[in-house]
Amino acid sequence: MSTETLGEKLRQIREQNELPLRKVSALLDIDVAILSKMERGERKLSKEVVLKLADIYKCNPEELLVLFLSEKIMYEIQDEDLGEKALKVAEKRVKYLKANKTK
Amino acid sequence: MSTETLGEKLRQIREQNELPLRKVSALLDIDVAILSKMERGERKLSKEVVLKLADIYKCNPEELLVLFLSEKIMYEIQDEDLGEKALKVAEKRVKYLKANKTK
DNA sequence: ACTATTTTTGACACTTATTGTCAATAGAAT
DNA sequence: ATTCTATTGACAATAAGTGTCAAAAATAGT
Numbered sequence: 494m495s496t497e498t499l500g501e502k503l504r505q506i507r508e509q510n511e512l513p514l515r516k517v518s519a520l521l522d523i524d525v526a527i528l529s530k531m532e533r534g535e536r537k538l539s540k541e542v543v544l545k546l547a548d549i550y551k552c553n554p555e556e557l558l559v560l561f562l563s564e565k566i567m568y569e570i571q572d573e574d575l576g577e578k579a580l581k582v583a584e585k586r587v588k589y590l591k592a593n594k595t596k
Numbered sequence: 597m598s599t600e601t602l603g604e605k606l607r608q609i610r611e612q613n614e615l616p617l618r619k620v621s622a623l624l625d626i627d628v629a630i631l632s633k634m635e636r637g638e639r640k641l642s643k644e645v646v647l648k649l650a651d652i653y654k655c656n657p658e659e660l661l662v663l664f665l666s667e668k669i670m671y672e673i674q675d676e677d678l679g680e681k682a683l684k685v686a687e688k689r690v691k692y693l694k695a696n697k698t699k
Numbered sequence: 700a701c702t703a704t705t706t707t708t709g710a711c712a713c714t715t716a717t718t719g720t721c722a723a724t725a726g727a728a729t
Numbered sequence: 730a731t732t733c734t735a736t737t738g739a740c741a742a743t744a745a746g747t748g749t750c751a752a753a754a755a756t757a758g759t
Binding site: 494496558561562563567570575576577579582590591 | 658668670685688
């Protein structure tokens with residue numbers, strides 16, 4: 494399985510596209526330093542930045558967003574013994590919400 | 597399925613034990629106002645408070661902790677369409693981490 | 700209805716996290 | 730050596746979370 498972080502993946506994609514941080518950060522309208530830190534996991538990414546990056550790199554946003562969200566989830570349960578149980582409960586609730594969305 | 601929040605559950609348990617906020621907050625060493633807000637979801641609960649409450653009410657901490665964690669998870673994925681996928685990815689990662697815990 | 704008790708509400712100060720800006724440093728490529 | 734690229738850390742600005750308190754509202758007891 495992939496154990497790559499979102500930041501690592503984004504760096505990889507950027508390098509494949511042969512774009513320097515300078516150019517990407519200009520397109521994103523954020524400081525180079527911040528983007529550098531984001532790719533190395535020193536700063537958090539926002540959903541907006543992730544979507545913009547998917548656009549810039551012309552890649553599927555879904556994969557990136559799923560990774561983005563799952564990292565936020567992982568952060569919450571860190572090394573909790575009950576993390577897995579909590580995930581299952583959350584899954585049930587999401588399904589429940591989805592089923593009753595329109596009601 | 598239970599759609600009860602942690603706060604609601606804690607209030608229910610407190611009322612079953614016929615304890616006023618005043619007494620419980622004294623045992624917790626926090627302000628009455630804060631506890632009131634925690635039960636109504638206006639303030640976040642901390643893991644420590646949850647554990648202390650399980651102790652005070654002499655109830656199983658696991659159930660409360662799982663609810664506590666799952667609410668934090670739910671907060672992260674809110675009404676994201678990809679929430680369910682993200683949960684599944686997180687689950688895989690947790691399992692992966694658990695399997696490689698001792699390595 | 701009056702009183703005492705419990706609970707809720709909001710204002711406020713205080714602390715902690717997060718975020719953006721910038722300049723200096725380090726590294727890589729030509 | 731110079732230029733381009735990337736990293737680092739210090740700093741200020743902002744936002745988010747927390748604790749404290751007192752007044753108001755709701756509830757219960759007499």
